[in-house]
Amino acid sequence: MLAIIDYKAGNLTSVRRALDYLDIPCRITADKAEIDSADGVIFPGVGAAGSAMVNLRNSGLDQVLREQVAVSKPVLGICLGCQIILDFSPENETETLGIVPGRCQKFSPDLQEEDGNPINIPHMGWNSLHLEKECALLEGISPEAEFYFVHSYYPEPDPEYVITTTTYGTRFCSMHGREGLWATQFHPEKSGRPGLQLLQNFFNYCREVHGAQ
Amino acid sequence: MLSKRIIPCLDVRNGRLTKGIKFKGNVDIGDPVETARLYYEQGADEIVFYDITASAEGRGIMLKVVEQVASQIFIPFSVGGGVSTVSDMRDVLLAGAEKISVNSAAVKTPHIITEGAEAFGSQCVVVGMDVLQVPVTEQIPSGYEIVIHGGRKHMGIDALWWAKEVERLGAGELCINSIDADGTRDGYELNLTRLIAENVRIPVIASGGAGNPQHMVDAVTAGKASAALIASIVHYGEYTVPGIKDYMHKQGVKVRREW
Numbered sequence: 421m422l423a424i425i426d427y428k429a430g431n432l433t434s435v436r437r438a439l440d441y442l443d444i445p446c447r448i449t450a451d452k453a454e455i456d457s458a459d460g461v462i463f464p465g466v467g468a469a470g471s472a473m474v475n476l477r478n479s480g481l482d483q484v485l486r487e488q489v490a491v492s493k494p495v496l497g498i499c500l501g502c503q504i505i506l507d508f509s510p511e512n513e514t515e516t517l518g519i520v521p522g523r524c525q526k527f528s529p530d531l532q533e534e535d536g537n538p539i540n541i542p543h544m545g546w547n548s549l550h551l552e553k554e555c556a557l558l559e560g561i562s563p564e565a566e567f568y569f570v571h572s573y574y575p576e577p578d579p580e581y582v583i584t585t586t587t588y589g590t591r592f593c594s595m596h597g598r599e600g601l602w603a604t605q606f607h608p609e610k611s612g613r614p615g616l617q618l619l620q621n622f623f624n625y626c627r628e629v630h631g632a633q
Numbered sequence: 634m635l636s637k638r639i640i641p642c643l644d645v646r647n648g649r650l651t652k653g654i655k656f657k658g659n660v661d662i663g664d665p666v667e668t669a670r671l672y673y674e675q676g677a678d679e680i681v682f683y684d685i686t687a688s689a690e691g692r693g694i695m696l697k698v699v700e701q702v703a704s705q706i707f708i709p710f711s712v713g714g715g716v717s718t719v720s721d722m723r724d725v726l727l728a729g730a731e732k733i734s735v736n737s738a739a740v741k742t743p744h745i746i747t748e749g750a751e752a753f754g755s756q757c758v759v760v761g762m763d764v765l766q767v768p769v770t771e772q773i774p775s776g777y778e779i780v781i782h783g784g785r786k787h788m789g790i791d792a793l794w795w796a797k798e799v800e801r802l803g804a805g806e807l808c809i810n811s812i813d814a815d816g817t818r819d820g821y822e823l824n825l826t827r828l829i830a831e832n833v834r835i836p837v838i839a840s841g842g843a844g845n846p847q848h849m850v851d852a853v854t855a856g857k858a859s860a861a862l863i864a865s866i867v868h869y870g871e872y873t874v875p876g877i878k879d880y881m882h883k884q885g886v887k888v889r890r891e892w
Binding site for chain 1: 634635636638673678703704705707708709726727729731754755756805806834835836857859860889890891892
């Protein structure tokens with residue numbers, strides 16, 4: 421079973437719907453015992469870093485999440501989750517979880533798209549990934565596949581964690597992590613078949629490593 | 634670089650498509666869920682449902698359609714029509730849509746744009762604008778006027794001014810529907826689309842007038858749109874989403890080609 425961490429950061433049901441479609445057992449939960457018993461953890465979220473961190477600290481879920489990482493439970497952060505597992509976000513000047521070294525940046529409105537037009541913020545729509553490092557979650561996914569993004573800030577982890585980059589006015593990190601601890605700035609649950617494959621790969625990894633049924 | 638988006642639009646009344654959609658093989662499909670799934674599998678980048686049901690009962694049916702779509706297709710989709718309050722927006726988003734599109738409700742009660750953006754984020758709020766070309770006057774300096782009720786009611790609002798205003802109010806995206814071009818199949822209204830795209834910093838979707846794939850290329854190049862809305866040219870099997878994308882790709886437009 422996968423636990424989808426419920427910390428009141430937006431609508432989490434789109435991730436659950438994608439897992440349901442894949443017949444992957446999951447629960448949207450804020451319960452420590454349930455999260456402890458899960459074979460893997462999905463840490464999604466939309467919205468602002470500041471209020472998300474307040475919710476995490478008030479519920480104690482920040483500590484629960486750190487404990488999962490400490491016992492090598494597989495974790496997949498999505499969107500805001502991909503940003504706040506880093507150390508710091510300039511959004512509301514927020515100290516974030518510090519699970520992966522790095523910080524977030526905001527897209528500069530002065531940036532230009534490749535066609536010379538100024539970029540719109542948020543970066544919203546379909547964009548490609550440039551693979552910087554092999555990753556088990558991208559197995560079976562075409563290098564040409566595109567993913568759906570909606571965000572105004574982007575992660576800037578230590579370079580050794582960068583898995584993919586994406587170009588939008590600048591080249592930014594669109595997926596980061598190490599084995600068992602991954603995070604995507606894009607939304608796999610909204611990225612068609614390649615996104616579903618990524619979620620399936622995550623579950624397959626959880627099943628292999630932790631014997632998920 | 635972002636891919637330019639191709640967005641099929643489906644008109645729904647009481648949970649059924651208003652016109653039977655004919656795919657290859659001339660199979661009539663009236664079910665919006667099944668049709669959305671077909672477009673999803675063909676590589677549509679997003680889908681728009683336009684609910685033309687007015688009644689409260691119809692809205693309940695539409696929410697069921699949205700839930701079914703959300704459990705079967707895994708790309709963003711939006712719902713317009715019948716959304717006139719923040720509570721309506723919440724219902725549609727909780728049922729599984731990514732975005733809500735407001736059109737005449739935004740003109741009548743502009744504050745719902747801000748309230749929707751504050752409650753759910755700007756990226757959820759699409760403002761649809763029906764626009765008619767009119768003589769340039771002091772009141773309508775751009776020569777493009779906002780209309781509602783399918784063009785029957787002139788609002789005395791300049792379309793360029795309105796586009797900037799809804800951006801300021803918090804809209805995340807604009808869908809510019811030219812009443813002049815709609816149904817002509819002669820192509821999108823490129824001057825209007827470009828005028829607005831060059832004056833806002835949110836994505837613009839071109840709508841109305843698509844007759845062939847070159848029109849989509851024009852919309853996203855000369856028209857500077859981020860996306861093109863299509864309806865009849867794919868609904869009746871004349872063109873397909875992958876066919877349109879292949880054409881656009883050959884013309885040098887970045888489109889999503891793996892799905």
